[in-house]
Amino acid sequence: MIEENPHDSESLKKVSGLYKDWFLDYASYVILDRAIPSVYDGFKPVQRRIMHSMRELEDGRYNKVANIVGNTMKYHPHGDASITDAMVQIGQKELLIDTQGNWGNIYTGDSAAAARYIEARLTPFALEVVFNPKTTEWAKSYDGRNNEPIDLPVKFPLLLAQGVEGIGVGLSTKILPHNFNELINASISYLKGKKFELYPDFITAGFLDVSEYNDGQRGGKVRARARITQTDKHTLVISELPYSKTTSDLIDSILKANEKGKIKIKKIEDNTSDSVEILIHLHNDVSPDKTIDALYAFTDCQVTISPNACVIVGDKPMFLNVSEILRMNTDHTVSLLKKELEIELHELQENWHFSSLERIFIENRIYHDIEEVKTWEEVLKTIDKGLKPHTKHLLRAVTEEDILRLTEIRIKRISRFDLNKFKENIAALEGKIEQVKHNLDHLITYAVSYYQNIQKKYGKDRQRRTELRIFDTIDATKVAVANEKFYANFEEGFIGTSLKKDQYLFDCSDIDDIITFRKDGSMKVVKVEPKTFIGKDLLHVAIWKKNDKRTVYNTIYREGKEGPYYMKRFSVTAVTRNTDYHLASDKKGSEFLYFSANPNGEAEKVTILLKPNPRIRKNKMDVDFSELGIKGRDTKGNLVTKYAVKKVDLKEEGVSTLAPRKIWFDDTVRRLNADGRGSLLGNFKGDDRILTVNTNGEAKLVSFDLGNRFDDDYLILEKWKPRQPITCIYYDADKEMYFIKRFLLENTPNVQTFMPSEHPKSFIENVIAANNATAEIVFAKDKGKEREPETVNIDEFIAVKGIKAIGNQFTKFKVKAINITIPETEEEEEPEPEEEPETNGNIDDEGGMIGDLFES
Numbered sequence: 139m140i141e142e143n144p145h146d147s148e149s150l151k152k153v154s155g156l157y158k159d160w161f162l163d164y165a166s167y168v169i170l171d172r173a174i175p176s177v178y179d180g181f182k183p184v185q186r187r188i189m190h191s192m193r194e195l196e197d198g199r200y201n202k203v204a205n206i207v208g209n210t211m212k213y214h215p216h217g218d219a220s221i222t223d224a225m226v227q228i229g230q231k232e233l234l235i236d237t238q239g240n241w242g243n244i245y246t247g248d249s250a251a252a253a254r255y256i257e258a259r260l261t262p263f264a265l266e267v268v269f270n271p272k273t274t275e276w277a278k279s280y281d282g283r284n285n286e287p288i289d290l291p292v293k294f295p296l297l298l299a300q301g302v303e304g305i306g307v308g309l310s311t312k313i314l315p316h317n318f319n320e321l322i323n324a325s326i327s328y329l330k331g332k333k334f335e336l337y338p339d340f341i342t343a344g345f346l347d348v349s350e351y352n353d354g355q356r357g358g359k360v361r362a363r364a365r366i367t368q369t370d371k372h373t374l375v376i377s378e379l380p381y382s383k384t385t386s387d388l389i390d391s392i393l394k395a396n397e398k399g400k401i402k403i404k405k406i407e408d409n410t411s412d413s414v415e416i417l418i419h420l421h422n423d424v425s426p427d428k429t430i431d432a433l434y435a436f437t438d439c440q441v442t443i444s445p446n447a448c449v450i451v452g453d454k455p456m457f458l459n460v461s462e463i464l465r466m467n468t469d470h471t472v473s474l475l476k477k478e479l480e481i482e483l484h485e486l487q488e489n490w491h492f493s494s495l496e497r498i499f500i501e502n503r504i505y506h507d508i509e510e511v512k513t514w515e516e517v518l519k520t521i522d523k524g525l526k527p528h529t530k531h532l533l534r535a536v537t538e539e540d541i542l543r544l545t546e547i548r549i550k551r552i553s554r555f556d557l558n559k560f561k562e563n564i565a566a567l568e569g570k571i572e573q574v575k576h577n578l579d580h581l582i583t584y585a586v587s588y589y590q591n592i593q594k595k596y597g598k599d600r601q602r603r604t605e606l607r608i609f610d611t612i613d614a615t616k617v618a619v620a621n622e623k624f625y626a627n628f629e630e631g632f633i634g635t636s637l638k639k640d641q642y643l644f645d646c647s648d649i650d651d652i653i654t655f656r657k658d659g660s661m662k663v664v665k666v667e668p669k670t671f672i673g674k675d676l677l678h679v680a681i682w683k684k685n686d687k688r689t690v691y692n693t694i695y696r697e698g699k700e701g702p703y704y705m706k707r708f709s710v711t712a713v714t715r716n717t718d719y720h721l722a723s724d725k726k727g728s729e730f731l732y733f734s735a736n737p738n739g740e741a742e743k744v745t746i747l748l749k750p751n752p753r754i755r756k757n758k759m760d761v762d763f764s765e766l767g768i769k770g771r772d773t774k775g776n777l778v779t780k781y782a783v784k785k786v787d788l789k790e791e792g793v794s795t796l797a798p799r800k801i802w803f804d805d806t807v808r809r810l811n812a813d814g815r816g817s818l819l820g821n822f823k824g825d826d827r828i829l830t831v832n833t834n835g836e837a838k839l840v841s842f843d844l845g846n847r848f849d850d851d852y853l854i855l856e857k858w859k860p861r862q863p864i865t866c867i868y869y870d871a872d873k874e875m876y877f878i879k880r881f882l883l884e885n886t887p888n889v890q891t892f893m894p895s896e897h898p899k900s901f902i903e904n905v906i907a908a909n910n911a912t913a914e915i916v917f918a919k920d921k922g923k924e925r926e927p928e929t930v931n932i933d934e935f936i937a938v939k940g941i942k943a944i945g946n947q948f949t950k951f952k953v954k955a956i957n958i959t960i961p962e963t964e965e966e967e968e969p970e971p972e973e974e975p976e977t978n979g980n981i982d983d984e985g986g987m988i989g990d991l992f993e994s
Contacts, residue, residue: 173304174311177449177456177463178470179268179290180297182304184224187213189234190287192260193269200238200257207253215280218253225258226250231300231315232341234264244341245414247384263596267294273477291474294592295321295467297449298336298460309455311448314338314354314381316460318600322593325468329582329589336460338445340604342414343378347609354445354460361609364388364439367849368426372404374433376416380441381604385410391438392418399621399648400436401429424619427847431617440609472585476578483574490567491533492543493560498528499544500555517545610809615683616845618647622666628676631656636668646681653682653710657729659695659722661771663713677733685711688796690739691771692732692763694746694778694786699727703783705761706775707741707768721771732786739768742792749782757784764795798823801842803855808848820857829858829883831905835893837864837883853905860885863938865906866892867913867948867956871899876953879945880938894944908960909933918954925951 175182181189191210195201207221214221229235230244239256242249250256260268268290276285301315317339324334337348338360345363352358365378376388385408395401402424409415420429434440447458451466458466499505504524508517521541529536577584624646625637632640633652646652646666653663657675663682664670683689687709694705701723713719722728732744741764748757759779766776803809804816810828819828819842827839828846831854839858840846848855863880870877872895883890893902904913911932917925928949936946 173306174309174448174450174455175297175302175304175313176289177297177451177458177466179292180295180300180302180467181290181292182224182302184214184216184221185228186290187286188221188225188228189260189264189268189290192235192258193265196260196265198259200236200259202254203256203258204253206258212284213279213286222253228300229258230341233296233300233318234261234268235259236261243410245379245385245410246408247386263592266595267592268292268296270474270478272481273474293471293474293588295325295464297467298463301338306455309448310446312444312446313449313460313463314360314443314445315340317602319593319597320602321464322589322597324464325471326586326589328465328468329472329586334461334464336464337606338381338604339602340381342381342383343603343605344380345378345607345609346381346604348606349608351445352459354447354463356446356457359442359444361440361442362604363434363609365605366430366433366439368430371426372420372422372424374418374420374426374429376418376439377414379414380439381443383438383441385414385416387438388416392433395432395436398436400618401432402619402621403429428617428845430847431612431845432619435612435614435617468585471588472581475585475588476581479574479578479581479584483571483578486567486571486574487533490564490571492540493564493567494532495525495529495536495540495544496547497557497560497564498525499547500552501557502528505547505552518542521545610804610811613684615647615650618649620645620647622646622648624652624666624679626676626679629674631672631674631676632669633664633672633676633679634667634669643679644681651682651684651715652679653713654679655691655721655730655733659720659728659730661710661713661719661721662717663710663715665715677730678735680735682710682713687711688738690736690741690768690796692734692736692741692766693721693730693775694732694744694761694783695722695728695730695775696783697723697728698725700782701725701728702780703731703778704775705763705766705778706773707763707766708771708773709768710771719771731783734788736792736794738794739796740792741766741795742788743790745787745789746778747784747787748779749784751781754781760789763792768795794823797821798826799842801828801844801857803848810842810844810846810848812844819855822857825885827858827885828855829907830855831864831907833902835866835868835891835902837890837892839883839885839887853902854907856907858883859907862907862909864892865904865911865932866945867903867905868893868895868945869901869903870895871897871901875950876903876948876956877945878932878936878948879943880932880936881941881943882938883941890941892941894942903956904958906932906958906960910961912959914957914959915949915953916955916957917949918952920952 173182175185179186187210188206191213192201192206195206195209203222203225207218207225210221211218225235226241229237229241236259237256238258240251241256270291273291275288277288278284279286297313298316298321299318302311302313304311315338316336320336320339324336327334336354337351338346340346340362344365347361347363350359362380362382364376364380364383366374366376369375379385379388389406389408392401392403392406396403402421404419404421406419407417409417418429420426447460447463448455449458449463450456499521502524504521507520507524511517511520518538518541521544522536525536525541622635622645623638624633624635624643625640626633626643627637627640633654648666650666651663652666653661654672654676655661655678656673657677658673660673662672664672690707690709692705692707694703696703708721720728722730734742741762743760743762746759746761748754748759750757761778769775798821799812801819801822802811802814802816803819804811810819822842826842828842829837829839830848830852831837832850832852861882863882865878865880867876867878869875877894879892881892893900913930913932915928915930917927939945
């Protein structure tokens with residue numbers, strides 16, 4: 139039997155108890171005193187101490203940051219490095235600290251100069267909004283030598299304006315910054331009982347999708363994007379950054395994506411200084427539009443940010459949303475304003491009280507009564523006795539302190555006492571008292587006025603920088619660069635990127651999916667790998683896109699070894715990877731006799747040759763796939779024949795049986811789509827084009843590929859009608875008059891310029907792509923004379939000429955405005971081809987559709 143050590147249990151118990159207490163103490167300290175901000179003033183403790191220290195040193199001039207940091211160490215229990223870093227972060231937010239010197243660069247991530255080289259002072263906004271010693275609650279500093287504020291009396295939603303990040307023990311906080319003016323407007327709306335919405339706004343600008351912001355609480359997210367524009371066919375420029383990223387971050391991520399083959403760029407230049415400018419140079423064979431999408435998909439040009447609004451309320455951490463924080467800040471501001479008014483009212487009343495006492499004391503010459511009094515006590519009693527008959531109208535009783543103040547009045551002041559000036563002073567005090575009482579009675583109105591005044595003084599240059607947009611979902615497989623060569627061994631059934639001795643098929647991306655079909659009627663989708671075994675007798679290998687309804691597969695297959703023959707058309711929109719699908723039949727011996735993959739739903743004609751059979755009058759027949767509807771991949775299809783087939787030959791190439799594609803333009807995301815979002819551009823097929831015309835007088839015809847981007851602001855963005863003339867009304871600054879021209883565009887992908895004047899002050903007034911338009915010319919006053927407006931039928935005014943023509947003079951008089959009227963026309967939509975009626979996939983031998991024609 140093992141003897142137990144009587145000290146073991148006691149020792150373990152003590153250690154666990156100490157661990158629990160110490161850990162809780164440490165966690166509480168980190169959460170409350172270091173990492174998490176207070177909801178009321180928006181500061182972490184170190185930030186609050188910096189602001190308090192700067193207020194102590196404030197004299198209107200700049201102070202060395204090293205001096206401010208040294209003064210702050212009276213209150214802060216940690217070293218100077220943490221204070222300096224915190225102060226630089228506040229300064230870079232451009233709200234509370236007026237900086238001088240090199241404070242770092244938020245765009246490049248360059249750090250600030252040493253604290254001894256840079257200077258700072260409080261901004262006028264900070265002085266007005268953040269401090270008021272009369273309403274501040276104080277506590278002893280960590281060493282007990284000084285007093286420091288528990289919370290600064292901030293009368294503004296500063297926490298939401300600056301944003302904050304912090305990591306405590308077991309929790310963290312991430313509150314995104316919001317726009318100055320929008321916060322004030324939201325506070326005013328709340329005070330007025332109206333609804334409000336708040337969304338983040340960043341100094342680095344960029345784009346922001348807030349569709350899943352969830353009011354800034356846990357579980358929500360936002361997506362931030364850099365602003366990327368195309369300067370020419372081979373150059374992209376990044377001019378604004380996504381929040382939390384620097385130019386160094388972006389360039390590193392772009393170079394890594396290029397090394398991995400996700401994107402293809404020639405070189406990259408960083409010209410960032412006071413503003414962001416990253417130039418991305420592309421190869422001649424690279425699409426700028428596709429590269430922009432790839433940058434968003436594979437680099438830090440797009441980031442997802444998850445807010446987490448954890449704040450200290452009282453002495454406890456709480457998880458709130460942005461609206462709750464704003465309401466709490468606004469309520470706190472109202473309470474501070476009320477407290478300030480109450481203090482001001484008390485001070486005014488005290489001033490009025492003592493001024494009235496002073497008048498009684500001097501007017502009634504009570505100071506003469508104390509000339510013969512010998513003791514101090516008798517002096518006080520004499521004054522008190524002299525005042526009593528005259529103090530009934532006072533706001534409160536006379537105290538000994540009041541009498542002591544009366545004895546301190548100098549003879550010079552008594553001798554110069556002016557009753558009229560005194561009455562004016564009393565009247566002014568009474569007016570102020572009434573105004574303060576009125577403000578207290580109408581506190582909400584006063585608070586609204588306070589916010590409006592703050593906005594008027596400090597909100598002028600604080601417009602929203604980050605543009606809110608709903609982002610389109612970028613399919614990474616569609617924008618990834620085809621950085622791999624893909625091969626196949628059709629006989630042995632191997633596919634992959636490493637089979638360089640076998641048949642080359644196509645270039646693909648390493649994140650693509652590959653669809654394969656075998657002669658036995660099976661299909662499988664796999665990822666791109668160096669080498670994958672699919673199975674012998676491969677028929678078809680291609681890149682597969684999810685939800686692809688345009689690619690249609692036409693097949694004729696035999697059911698089992700000696701079964702009937704069926705035909706079907708189907709598309710593959712969704713699959714499970716690495717799963718065998720039996721598209722012919724799961725009966726043994728089933729196989730494809732004919733297979734074709736058609737990227738735009740083409741339907742060919744084939745000739746079927748039957749094996750000799752005495753029961754058949756004709757052993758040859760033609761089959762047209764266009765007569766067959768497109769069904770699901772699991773459908774059995776239509777019976778072709780129950781007799782043995784010798785072979786199937788292609789007779790005639792097919793054309794698409796799919797309806798013209800309806801294309802919409804979503805102005806929110808500036809992209810095309812086929813999902814009904816935005817404005818309908820029309821039905822597109824084949825070589826149809828989209829016409830874009832910009833303010834520089836450039837027209838361009840682009841395809842209706844859904845991957846195209848339209849980030850510029852266009853005068854025209856619509857389906858191109860080749861025979862529709864374009865009308866341009868422009869002002870020629872050289873000739874100081876308006877011209878009009880009509881022309882047709884050529885079917886070319888190149889930019890077509892139609893603005894004849896190169897003068898920098900020339901401009902395009904209007905561009906019209908419609909018939910029967912009219913223009914109302916409103917004339918400006920000329921030498922005091924007014925001319926009646928003139929209406930012009932554009933089609934009759936000028937004939938169609940070449941695109942390089944100058945055109946005709948539109949009017950010789952000075953123009954005030956040109957109003958265009960375009961008649962409404964209904965576009966004739968092309969009829970959609972009717973689909974085959976749904977057929978029963980289980981047609982027996984006697985009920986065959988095509989086979990019946992050939993039975994004897």
